[in-house]
Amino acid sequence: MYRTRTRVGSYIDNNRSVSMSLYKRGFFIFCGASLVAISLQLFLMKNFVIDGGIIGISIILSHITRQEVGLFLLLLNTPFFIIAYSYLGTRFLLLSLFAILILSWETYLLEPFPVLTNNPLLVILLGGIILGLGVGITIRFGGCLDGTEVLAILFSKRSPFSIGQYVLLFNIFIFGCSIFIFGLNEAIYSLATFFVAYKTIDFSIKVH
Template sequence: MKQKQKDFLGKLAMAVTGMLIFSAGINFFIVPADLYNGGMLGISQLIRTLLVKYLHVFSGTTDIAGIINMLLNIPLCFIAWYYVSKSFFARTLICVISQTIFLSFLPIPSTPLVGDTLTASMIGGIIAGSGIGIALRAGGSSGGLDIIGMYFTKHFKNFSVGRISLCVNAVIYAICAVLFGVQTAIYCIIYSAVSTLMTDKAHTQNINTEVLIFTKNNPIKIMDYIVNAFNRDATWWEARGGYTEGKTFMVMAILSKYECAHLRRELRQIDEHAFIVEKDGIGIGGKYEKHL
């Protein structure tokens, strides 16, 4: 029990750290360059700009985009609670609250830290994307389109988190092009591309991995762990070793790279001599649910 609590607190600290890094990238580089994030935070930034620059309300030293983002996430958190999972809701809530605090209180430089917008968009993308990736690696989520994507992915076969994000971001950057000029929209797209690349490099949840486990005992226990811990199916069969011709067992499953890390740790407890083979980036057809 103590080890589980320690692991939970470690992941929680890692997720909050990821949100801190993400918020630093936004407040130190993206906001001073008058650029916009994608997703729900991008919508919040657009609302912030309309309120502050055009309606002349909420004009102060604190950026209210984080607060607006949290308000927009409140109804989405209920969707996460009822339609995704309670653990996903808890992780999302923690990340959204910490993100709101960091975005609200991290100081925004009065002048850009770098000389040109292109550099700001790339550095901001590297920092912000790395932060999101770290949070995802810890099992966290910044809410917003992640929740919407998970809901639609569960209920509609042809929907995916990436597709929804792409559509919403296209609308956000089209609005940026109309309100602030095409050049601003182009820099936002560059930032988004760099941020997405860094997120993919930093987290492992959406990398599909084929797993083959060779064990001389306990194939059923390994199967039970995969089914109960990850809500995945698996297949096992009896085989013969080519060198010793001794009896062995093979267990095969499709997991995310993130889930594989947990499986390797558990295998040390079930069968420390088990041999595991992983093949990343495989194509999958049929019924396979991505877990966030």
């Protein structure tokens, strides 16, 4: 158990200031979640482009049911963070729930606004960069916006597969489902956006 906690803890605390106050972390996580909401509502969702993970599932369910995407973000993510509490700690739980609440609230506030562009290249590049920057900032300062990432962390410690491999596996399934709902072109755009976003996440976490 100690080894497990050490491994997971090192993932969560990587490249972050241990001495930073909870309030400062909360401020940066607020900014990160806000960027994700902007990307989803002003670039991606209304162009039928989805992200991976719980966010992608939430977009699909929102499209099918005509309910607010923020509702699904909150409902689907919360159980994962509660399950992960014993491995990732109280701070991670509080910051992640705060991030999800901000994301859910701001996707609701931004829903009436039209998309900023319908150009597929701009949607992929701008939407992916803003999305990745928001997720990266949230992770960098101790939170998480997607329950599948938490699941990947917990699964990886009991198997030979890495966190990235689990995330990729989850998202292949999600993007595959999106083909039947939004169409092949939109699924390809979603995959390209996912690639841009994750490259941006890596950069935003590593940069000092």
